[in-house]
Amino acid sequence: MNKNLAFRRFFPLFFCLFFVTAYAEDGSRLWLRYESDGQANISGTFGVARDELQTNWNGGPVVLKRQKGMPKDGYKIVSDGEQIRISASTDAGLLYGAYHLLRLQGMGNVGKSLNIEESPMYEWRILDHWDNPDGTIERGFAGHSIFWENPCEFVIRQYARANASVGINGAVLNNVNAKPQTLDSDNLKQVQWIADILRPYGIRVYLSVNFASPIRLGGLTTADPLDKDVAGWWKQKVDEIYRLIPDFGGFLVKANSEGEPGPCDYGRTHAEGANMLARALKPHKGIVMWRTFVYAPNDPDRAKQAYKEFQPLDGQFLDNVILQVKNGPIDFQPREPYSPLFTSLKSTLVMAELQVTQEYLGAANHLTFLAPMWQEFFSLVKPASLKAIAGVANVGDNINWCGHHFAQANWYTFGRLAWNPNLTAETIAREWLAQTFTTDKRFVNPMTDMMVSSYETVVSYMMPLGLHHQFAGGHHYGPEPWYTAPGIRSDWTPAYYHRADSLGLGFDRSSRGTDAVSQYPDELRDQYDDIRTCPEKYLTWFHHVPWDYRMHNGRTFWDELCHKYDEGVHGARRMLAIWDSMMPYVDKERFAEVQRKLRIQARDSEWWRDACLLYFQTFSKRPIPQDVEHPVHNLDEMMKFRIHITNYENPECGYSK
Ligand code: GCW
Numbered sequence: 308m309n310k311n312l313a314f315r316r317f318f319p320l321f322f323c324l325f326f327v328t329a330y331a332e333d334g335s336r337l338w339l340r341y342e343s344d345g346q347a348n349i350s351g352t353f354g355v356a357r358d359e360l361q362t363n364w365n366g367g368p369v370v371l372k373r374q375k376g377m378p379k380d381g382y383k384i385v386s387d388g389e390q391i392r393i394s395a396s397t398d399a400g401l402l403y404g405a406y407h408l409l410r411l412q413g414m415g416n417v418g419k420s421l422n423i424e425e426s427p428m429y430e431w432r433i434l435d436h437w438d439n440p441d442g443t444i445e446r447g448f449a450g451h452s453i454f455w456e457n458p459c460e461f462v463i464r465q466y467a468r469a470n471a472s473v474g475i476n477g478a479v480l481n482n483v484n485a486k487p488q489t490l491d492s493d494n495l496k497q498v499q500w501i502a503d504i505l506r507p508y509g510i511r512v513y514l515s516v517n518f519a520s521p522i523r524l525g526g527l528t529t530a531d532p533l534d535k536d537v538a539g540w541w542k543q544k545v546d547e548i549y550r551l552i553p554d555f556g557g558f559l560v561k562a563n564s565e566g567e568p569g570p571c572d573y574g575r576t577h578a579e580g581a582n583m584l585a586r587a588l589k590p591h592k593g594i595v596m597w598r599t600f601v602y603a604p605n606d607p608d609r610a611k612q613a614y615k616e617f618q619p620l621d622g623q624f625l626d627n628v629i630l631q632v633k634n635g636p637i638d639f640q641p642r643e644p645y646s647p648l649f650t651s652l653k654s655t656l657v658m659a660e661l662q663v664t665q666e667y668l669g670a671a672n673h674l675t676f677l678a679p680m681w682q683e684f685f686s687l688v689k690p691a692s693l694k695a696i697a698g699v700a701n702v703g704d705n706i707n708w709c710g711h712h713f714a715q716a717n718w719y720t721f722g723r724l725a726w727n728p729n730l731t732a733e734t735i736a737r738e739w740l741a742q743t744f745t746t747d748k749r750f751v752n753p754m755t756d757m758m759v760s761s762y763e764t765v766v767s768y769m770m771p772l773g774l775h776h777q778f779a780g781g782h783h784y785g786p787e788p789w790y791t792a793p794g795i796r797s798d799w800t801p802a803y804y805h806r807a808d809s810l811g812l813g814f815d816r817s818s819r820g821t822d823a824v825s826q827y828p829d830e831l832r833d834q835y836d837d838i839r840t841c842p843e844k845y846l847t848w849f850h851h852v853p854w855d856y857r858m859h860n861g862r863t864f865w866d867e868l869c870h871k872y873d874e875g876v877h878g879a880r881r882m883l884a885i886w887d888s889m890m891p892y893v894d895k896e897r898f899a900e901v902q903r904k905l906r907i908q909a910r911d912s913e914w915w916r917d918a919c920l921l922y923f924q925t926f927s928k929r930p931i932p933q934d935v936e937h938p939v940h941n942l943d944e945m946m947k948f949r950i951h952i953t954n955y956e957n958p959e960c961g962y963s964k
Contacts, residue, residue, distance in 0.1 A: 332894040334707025337469050337715055338742040339363075341409060355507045356393070356401040359468075363409055366417055369393065371401050380476070380509075381426025384408060388419050399476065399509030406472040413742035425726075431594070431629075431658065431695030432725035433477035433513065434470065435559060436702070440489070445482050446664050446783075448671035449703030449710035454480050454501055463501060466702065467508035473722025477511050479697075483561035483598065485515040487523035490544055499551040511556035513596070518560060518580065519568035520544070531573035532583035545587040557593035558584055559631070559697075564601045571603075577616070578623035585625040596631045596658065596697065597624075599648055600638070602798070608814075608821035609798045610636040614647050618826075622654035629656040629694050634684045636823075639667050639699075640775040641766045642680070644835070644845050647826035649688045658695035659688065663717050665701065667783050668765055671710025673908045674882060674901075675765045676758040678720045678732035687831075690728040698725070712901050715743065716758065732759050750892035757885045764882065766844075768875025768912035772868060773813060773848035776804040777919060779949075785911065786918040789946060805847070807926040811854050811864070813847030824849060843867075854927045865929045872916040873935035879905075879912035918945040 341363035349360045351371035360369055367390065374394040377383070382395040382404030393404035407425065411417045437445040442456030453462050470478070480501060481489055488494055502512045521527040521540040531537055548555050562569025562580055570580030581597040588595060602612045613636060624630065630652065635643025639662040649657060661681055668675040698721040701709045709715045716739045723735050736758040740751050769786070770777055778801070779787035788801045797803045806814050816823035817836045824836045834840045838850045843859065846852050856864040883905040890898055917938035920931060922945075931937055940948075 332896045334712050334715065334897060334900075335465075337708060338413065338719055338739055339409075339468060339472060340742065341413065352398070352401060354398050354401065355471075356398065356405040359402070359409065360405050363412075365412060366408075367391065369408070371405070373397075373401070378426040379430065380474070381424070382407070384421050384423040386419070386421040391421060397509075398507075399471075402471055402509055403474055409472070410738065410742065414738060415741065415746040427474055427726045428690055428728055429693070429695050429725055431477055431556075431697075432475050432722065433479060433556075433596075433695065433697045434475055434663070434700040434702075434721070435479040435483065435515075435660070435697050436700045437482040437484075437664075438480065439482050439484075440486055440494070444703055445484065446666040446699070447701070447703050448664065449701060449705035449708060449714070451704045453702065453704050455497075458497075458501070460504055462704070463504045464508075466708075467505045467510055469708075469718070470510055470722065471508040473719055474726035475722045476509050477513055477556050478505065478700075479513040479515055479559045479596075481515050483515045483559060484565070484567060485517040485561070487517045487520045489514055489516060490520050490524055490548075492547070495548060495551055498548075502552045502555070506554065511554055512552065513556040513559055514548075515559045515561065516584075517568065518562045518570065519572075529573065530568060532570045532575050532580045533573075538583050538586070541584060542587040545591065545593070549591045549593075555591070555593060557588050557595055557627075559596045559598070560584065561598045561600065563603070564598065576620055576623070577601075578620045578628075581628045582623075582625045585628045589625070589627055593627065595628045596695075597628055598660070599630050599632045599646075600660075606821070608816060608823055609803075610814075610816060611821060611823045611826060614651065614826045617648055618651050620655075621652050624655050626656070629658045631658050631660045631697055633660045633662075634681075634688075636826075637775060641667055641770050642683075642773070642844060643775065644827075644848060645684055645687050647823075649692065650828050651826065656694040657692070658697055659684070659693055661696070661698045661721065663698040663701045663721050665714065665717070666699075667778065668769075669908065669911070670784055671701075671705075671714055672784075672904055673765060673911065674711065674713045674758075674761050674905060675717075676713065676720070676732070676736060676761045677717045678724070678735050679759060679762040681720070681724055681728075682732055685724075685728045696721075696725040696728075707900075711904055712743075712897050713758070715739075744897075745892050747892050750889055753885055754889065757882055760878065761882060764875055764878030766875070767871045768879060768915045771871035771875065772843060772852075772864075773845045773850075774805060774919075775848065777801045785948075786915045786945075788919055788922045805923075806851060807923055809926060809928070811852045811856070812868070812923060812926070813850050813852045815851040816849045820851070854929060863929075865927045866932045868923065869920060869931050869935050872920055876909075876912045876916050876936065879909045883909050913939065914945070914948070918942075918948070921945060 343363050343365045345362050347361055347364040348368040349357050356371055369391045372394050375396055377396040380400050382400045384404055385392050395401045395404055438452035438455055440455050442451040444452055519530045521530045521537045525540045527536055561567050563571040581595050585595045599613045599617050601616050602609050605615045606612050632646050632648045636646045701714050719739045720735050723730055733755055736755045740754050777786055777788045779785045780790040791800045824832045835849045841849050852864045854865045858867045886905050917940040921938050921942040
């Protein structure tokens with residue numbers, strides 16, 4: 308971030324200090340919008356917890372104290388009405404307790420007597436940044452990296468506060484498509500500098516590494532994990548890192564996936580590759596997060612490939628390796644059933660990878676609150692079966708951090724769910740809205756409903772009833788179900804997934820098709836395998852559904868598809884209407900910015916509906932039912948419609964025919 312931008316972002320803070328007056332609301336303060344005279348009476352342990360309360364707490368005296376024997380990162384908050392006591396066994400625990408108190412204050416909800424005891428579900432609650440050394444961010448929609456290319460200490464500290472306030476305790480600083488230079492000694496100095504800023508907030512740093520680093524950085528002739536020199540090179544590198552950063556967290560690895568190097572290049576397994584790194588990290592208590600996002604052509608159905616590659620390796624990974632599995636079997640689609648690896652790896656540590664950045668859910672233009680999607684995941688994958696949680700970050704140097712004011716809610720939610728996956732979407736939305744905007748119920752109540760229903764709305768206008776990967780070639784923003792290109796791999800085209808023909812729509816993954824259903828536990832296998840019991844939200848994921856198939860509500864499948872798209876469009880317009888009526892409760896700046904984005908979203912929803920329905924109609928040859936709104940575009944117009952993806956921030960300026 309350049310200094311100018313840093314200044315712009317935090318100018319309001321300085322303005323406030325000097326002039327003690329109202330300032331422009333640009334979203335830079337996130338949900339940490341504390342207002343206090345800094346006169347709080349805080350005693351006990353020193354450190355960031357105390358500083359935060361001293362500066363931001365408005366209530367009575369607070370005592371912070373260390374208490375042995377409490378769970379790691381856990382805390383207690385007790386008050387008798389006179390004095391509040393926060394106790395924890397570590398500084399991080401005290402800090403989490405302090406932020407809990409500030410959260411209650413932000414929600415206008417401290418209450419007289421408090422008796423709170425909390426500890427996190429997961430030891431590792433990590434944000435993965437897909438940030439490149441040149442400062443660009445892969446699938447980032449909020450500007451440039453805050454870590455690379457002119458980073459600003461003040462910004463990184465604010466980032467740390469935001470993370471700590473929701474319990475996030477780790478950050479992978481660079482893209483999983485990792486450059487070997489990541490481990491270059493000069494670069495490691497910068498990592499050390501970042502680690503020093505994050506440490507007081509209980510956040511450890513991790514790096515994504517390129518498996519071919521011994522060759523490309525170390526000058527060796529091989530990166531074979533069973534080669535002694537290779538293992539020796541990694542050991543030395545790891546030792547070098549720990550000399551600089553004694554609490555370094557470990558490595559994240561994308562291997563043999565989308566062209567990245569890996570152990571399979573040498574005929575070795577993922578387990579052999581991961582274990583070699585794990586041995587180097589073990590003496591320092593570091594971990595390896597090894598991604599299962601691979602799709603080698605070991606099966607004609609991409610949804611089955613990661614399972615086929617990793618399930619046979621169950622039990623072969625060392626105990627400081629955690630397999631990092633995306634929530635769904637394909638790739639962060641708007642809606643996927645869970646990845647069957649979660650229920651089939653019995654003797655291997657597993658963590659979930661969620662995508663906070665909205666690569667497939669409208670980038671920084673669409674308001675899509677992701678809590679309901681992640682709850683849906685946790686309803687089938689038992690939280691206790693996981694060792695850790697990672698989220699692909701949506702943070703950049705944009706003045707409001709995430710590109711859309713409401714995308715901040717997804718960062719917030721990720722942290723809250725990584726701490727406690729049993730929190731409901733509604734609870735989280737309420738917390739976030741009250742702290743970020745106002746505690747006024749006339750705002751919080753309707754906006755909570757709007758946020759909670761937004762996910763279903765977006766799925767409906769993009770890819771209802773189990774559809775997936777209907778995105779335009781070259782980017783993942785708009786629809787192009789017809790997209791193909793000369794020589795392109797078929798599983799990179801929408802037709803591979805929708806399989807539309809004169810009979811119906813959808814990918815037959817039942818036992819009569821690719822039998823992907825058999826990767827699930829028996830009960831679910833049977834449920835998904837039978838078109839009548841398969842949840843309709845996954846219908847075309849698991850079945851090639853006849854156009855005249857009768858849905859539970861009596862409609863034909865084609866009619867239901869039309870209704871779903873239409874509901875999505877109406878839902879998007881309703882979001883705009885609700886927001887418009889919130890004008891009295893929201894500052895001018897954020898009101899106008901969100902309104903502008905919701906208008907884009909409403910227009911985009913029509914684009915999705917018209918493109919998809921008109922295109923699928925060329926196969927179904929059925930009329931669009933009278934009781935839904937009919938497309939207002941022609942298919943040939945839609946097929947010429949392009950957006951310039953260089954400018955997601957402002958795509959309507961980029962539309963061209
Ligand atoms: O979803 C896909 C993205 C790639 C990403 C890849 C992955 C970092 O389109 O941009 O690469 O997944 O998760 O590795």
